[in-house]
Amino acid sequence: MLKNHPWRTFPAQAISVVALMALILGVLSGCTTAAAGGAVVTGTPIKIGASLELTGAFSQDGVATKQGYLLWQDYINSHGGLLGRPVQFDILDNHTDLNTTYNDYKTLITSHHDDLYVGPFADDYTVEAAKAIALYGYPLVEGTGVAPEVYQAGAQLKNIFGVSLPAANTLNSFVNFVLSLPPGKRPTTAAYATEADPYLSPIVHNALNALSKGGITTVYDPPDYNPNNTSTQYWDKYADQIAATHADIVVLGTATSDAVEFVLRFRHDHYNPKVLVEVSGPDQGTQFTGPIGGTNVAEGVFVPNGGWYPGIQTFGEQTFEQTYIARFGGNAAGISGDAVQAWSTMQVVQQAVEKIQSLNPAKLMAELRSDAFQTIQGPVQFNPDGSNADAVPFLFQWQQGQLIPVYPTSAAQENPEFPKPNWP
Numbered sequence: 001m002l003k004n005h006p007w008r009t010f011p012a013q014a015i016s017v018v019a020l021m022a023l024i025l026g027v028l029s030g031c032t033t034a035a036a037g038g039a040v041v042t043g044t045p046i047k048i049g050a051s052l053e054l055t056g057a058f059s060q061d062g063v064a065t066k067q068g069y070l071l072w073q074d075y076i077n078s079h080g081g082l083l084g085r086p087v088q089f090d091i092l093d094n095h096t097d098l099n100t101t102y103n104d105y106k107t108l109i110t111s112h113h114d115d116l117y118v119g120p121f122a123d124d125y126t127v128e129a130a131k132a133i134a135l136y137g138y139p140l141v142e143g144t145g146v147a148p149e150v151y152q153a154g155a156q157l158k159n160i161f162g163v164s165l166p167a168a169n170t171l172n173s174f175v176n177f178v179l180s181l182p183p184g185k186r187p188t189t190a191a192y193a194t195e196a197d198p199y200l201s202p203i204v205h206n207a208l209n210a211l212s213k214g215g216i217t218t219v220y221d222p223p224d225y226n227p228n229n230t231s232t233q234y235w236d237k238y239a240d241q242i243a244a245t246h247a248d249i250v251v252l253g254t255a256t257s258d259a260v261e262f263v264l265r266f267r268h269d270h271y272n273p274k275v276l277v278e279v280s281g282p283d284q285g286t287q288f289t290g291p292i293g294g295t296n297v298a299e300g301v302f303v304p305n306g307g308w309y310p311g312i313q314t315f316g317e318q319t320f321e322q323t324y325i326a327r328f329g330g331n332a333a334g335i336s337g338d339a340v341q342a343w344s345t346m347q348v349v350q351q352a353v354e355k356i357q358s359l360n361p362a363k364l365m366a367e368l369r370s371d372a373f374q375t376i377q378g379p380v381q382f383n384p385d386g387s388n389a390d391a392v393p394f395l396f397q398w399q400q401g402q403l404i405p406v407y408p409t410s411a412a413q414e415n416p417e418f419p420k421p422n423w424p
Helices: 017-027 059-077 098-110 123-134 148-157 172-180 200-213 232-245 256-268 286-292 317-328 337-356 361-370
Strands: 046-052 087-093 140-142 160-162 189-194 217-220 249-253 275-278 302-305 372-375 378-381 394-399 402-407
Touching: 046 059, 046 098, 059 087, 059 317, 059 337, 087 098, 098 123, 123 140, 123 148, 123 160, 140 337, 148 160, 172 200, 172 302, 172 394, 172 402, 189 200, 189 232, 200 217, 200 249, 217 232, 232 256, 249 256, 256 275, 256 286, 302 402, 317 337, 337 361, 337 372
Parallel strands: 046 087, 140 160, 189 217, 189 249, 249 275, 275 302
Antiparallel strands: 302 394, 372 378, 394 402
16 A cells, blocks of 8 residues: 555645644544534534554554544534534544454444444555444445455445545546547557556556557556565666657656656656656655756656645535644645545535435445535545546646646646656
8 A cells, every 4th residue: 555646646744743732632522512603512422433543654644534534523513513413533543453443443333332434544444444344234434445455345345435536547537638639649659667556556557458449559568566676776677678669658657766766767768758657756746856856857747646636626625725724734735635535535424414314324325325425526426336436537747847737628727748848
């Protein structure tokens, strides 16, 4: 599970002491909450259970996910609550451990008797959570489990509802852009390489299949490479082989480190493809542009984005941005993608519960399967396997020192640069 997925275009910030205190105060807010206009929401709280990676390898993402959940909790409680009752999250720390995650969700059901359950961070943790609560007939609405393995489990368990863009569809807008080019200008050959990663590999191979069906000839497609090799010579080998093909298009399933190394080696080889897209890495700001030599070197490089960016015109987005910045400071560019997905998860939960006016898990499951919803990540409608059929991926590109959306045209701030300018 990579920690810099493309839907996390704006990386999780380090959580400040002030932010952490705000989170703690949110948990301790109790059963009486001030609503909008000074009214007080009273009554038995609706308890929402989750197990998050608050310590361990994924702690930064787990804390940011908690941040998003509790931000929504405080917002909804200040606006009348849910079904007229206050909301209170019940969050356990799974210590980034799969077995603990499974057991935590069983505990939340059998001992804590929570009313609703939402997902942890990451793909395999989502599956463990869904397995645990499926035993008791509860749905799991979640935002960060997006890999194919999640939806394979969802097809069997029937209780996973992922509000975010399925990982396999991440490059769909990139494919659509390439195939939208006039036949006389359209690239004709493509080279592919990807880490052997359950998240990245399907993204690249799905793009390969789609571009091949669109008439783009594959000239390089080696076995997926070892993501744990940090030798520069290791990346150079793949970059040199790609350069030797003179492919018009290069599609790379990268994290930040190998994304940088490929660019450096392509420049060394004087190889300038017409189109270069890296699944993640170019979205990491100065972590990417610094090592490669600056934003002028990044000019024209594409990277996908999974569903949200500051200022996007989606349901409730302005409210989310304002609420987040009011609580934690900074600006919209610093908002964690994990918090975005957590808030989106709760938007779907809220809409479904309010539609049926009930917390009954069977009724809620039926509503989630049958209706459509709106979030800050865009529209949501669930396939039978729990994936979001309506999620729209965005294509970003470095232009004039900025990483901006360029496709689809309905979301574009500028037209895509094609072909990519020569390396400076």
